[in-house]
Amino acid sequence: MADRLEMLRQMQAENPTDPFFAYAIALETGKNDAAEGIAKLKDLALNCPDYLPTYYQLATWLYEVEKEQEALAYLRTGASVAMAQGEAKTLREINALMAELSS
Numbered sequence: 001m002a003d004r005l006e007m008l009r010q011m012q013a014e015n016p017t018d019p020f021f022a023y024a025i026a027l028e029t030g031k032n033d034a035a036e037g038i039a040k041l042k043d044l045a046l047n048c049p050d051y052l053p054t055y056y057q058l059a060t061w062l063y064e065v066e067k068e069q070e071a072l073a074y075l076r077t078g079a080s081v082a083m084a085q086g087e088a089k090t091l092r093e094i095n096a097l098m099a100e101l102s103s
Helices: 002-014 019-030 034-047 053-064 068-085 088-102
Strands: none
């Protein structure tokens, strides 16, 4: 993991405006430290609110740590972003997760 994380950090340094690398670092970090992964995804949602993949993963992790209302709030935001971007498939996935978490 350390090697992969270091590689991602180097790639992020070379491409500082590409949110994919921040997302990938958050995912890699979250494998061993959910709280840190969540914090990194929250930062990404704040700093790159149009990066759509953030919302589904962030909501999933928040739900896993029993923060259901916060998870639903991020899903609602993600649904708005997906609609604005015309991403119908992602919108369906987000809506399905919202329905699952709400029941």
